[in-house]
Amino acid sequence: MKSLEQERRRIAELFDIAPSRVLHALAVLGVADLVGPDGTGAQALEEELGLGRENLWRLLRAAEALGVLTVDAEGGVRLLTAGTLLKTDHPGSLRAEFSDNALFTAWGPFVDCLRNGTPSYELSHGAPIFARMDDSPEELRQFHEHMRVRATQLYRPLLPHLLERCADDPVDLGGGTGGLSVLLLDASPTLQVTLTDLPAVIELIPETVRNAYPGRLVLSTGDMFTTVPAAHGTYLLGSVLHDWSDVRASELLTRCARALPEHGEIILLERVLDETGPDTRRMSDMWMMAMTGGRERSESEWAALARRSGLELREVHHGSGELAAITLSLPGADTTVHLKESAR
Ligand SMILES: C[S@@+](CC[C@H](N)C(=O)[O-])C[C@H]1O[C@@H](n2cnc3c(N)ncnc32)[C@H](O)[C@@H]1O
Numbered sequence: 017m018k019s020l021e022q023e024r025r026r027i028a029e030l031f032d033i034a035p036s037r038v039l040h041a042l043a044v045l046g047v048a049d050l051v052g053p054d055g056t057g058a059q060a061l062e063e064e065l066g067l068g069r070e071n072l073w074r075l076l077r078a079a080e081a082l083g084v085l086t087v088d089a090e091g092g093v094r095l096l097t098a099g100t101l102l103k104t105d106h107p108g109s110l111r112a113e114f115s116d117n118a119l120f121t122a123w124g125p126f127v128d129c130l131r132n133g134t135p136s137y138e139l140s141h142g143a144p145i146f147a148r149m150d151d152s153p154e155e156l157r158q159f160h161e162h163m164r165v166r167a168t169q170l171y172r173p174l175l176p177h178l179l180e181r182c183a184d185d186p187v188d189l190g191g192g193t194g195g196l197s198v199l200l201l202d203a204s205p206t207l208q209v210t211l212t213d214l215p216a217v218i219e220l221i222p223e224t225v226r227n228a229y230p231g232r233l234v235l236s237t238g239d240m241f242t243t244v245p246a247a248h249g250t251y252l253l254g255s256v257l258h259d260w261s262d263v264r265a266s267e268l269l270t271r272c273a274r275a276l277p278e279h280g281e282i283i284l285l286e287r288v289l290d291e292t293g294p295d296t297r298r299m300s301d302m303w304m305m306a307m308t309g310g311r312e313r314s315e316s317e318w319a320a321l322a323r324r325s326g327l328e329l330r331e332v333h334h335g336s337g338e339l340a341a342i343t344l345s346l347p348g349a350d351t352t353v354h355l356k357e358s359a360r
Pocket of ligand 1: 192
């Protein structure tokens, strides 16, 4: 059993915001990119970053204390494994996520959010997250850079399952700038993906992506709460429903259910929380409450949400990663008709 003193230290460490801010500063300043594979000198960093010597030195020593890099007596700086994850081009890069400051500054009024139910983001920034980002191009760009990298990392472990289950014409609803769509299109030459999102988000999709899949990537703009493209075999919603309360999520799912052909499926890529016990992913639930007014859900909560939307939860596939693929269909539907033989 831990002593009271150990518990005091543990909980004080959890409370400390400084490590998060140091990682944010390293990400924004691009320190890991500047250090490079062979290390660099603090002097070179000082010139590149334009920080005063004293402040740079203190930041580097703090980063060393977090196990991100090492600083030797001559001022030589080297990245440790955790530090390489702050590099822009690392396949598991956390740089975009850690640079996203608007999400962190939104935590200020969190207690008021708990008291009155308005998301902390809205209380802090004056508008709901997606509405505000629509008017703030830099914030929108940064958020979607973070989402695109996150999508590639979190959805990849589910890709084999998705390729087995997807009809030839899936819709990537609220697909952002295409992290999931690109994974699917790269993996299967026969898929034609319809990617939908708000107009300002679709505009951010780079030309290289638009031109990479002639005739196979269809871009569609609109508010998913009023328009969902009809009659596609599979509707994919990657990290979309956790943005919304049960009432709003059910409105959206009901709309999807109406668009769904008889044998079609809706596949949610989401966290599935433990029903009881100290699941650390409860912190993601707090993030959703604070940022969007949404929530993370357990399997029984996903099943209840499906039922209230006129749907049935058919399967929860837990991949090797953090997210699961949750399949919903119309009650009693035979959803095997479009499946490849191996998946029936
Ligand atoms: C958390 S992001 C997930 C993006 C993407 N599916 C992914 O996993 O990377 C939620 C997405 O829903 C989109 N969205 C929010 N409100 C929307 C609306 N009313 N109509 C269409 N898309 C919307 C956002 O623009 C954003 O791209």
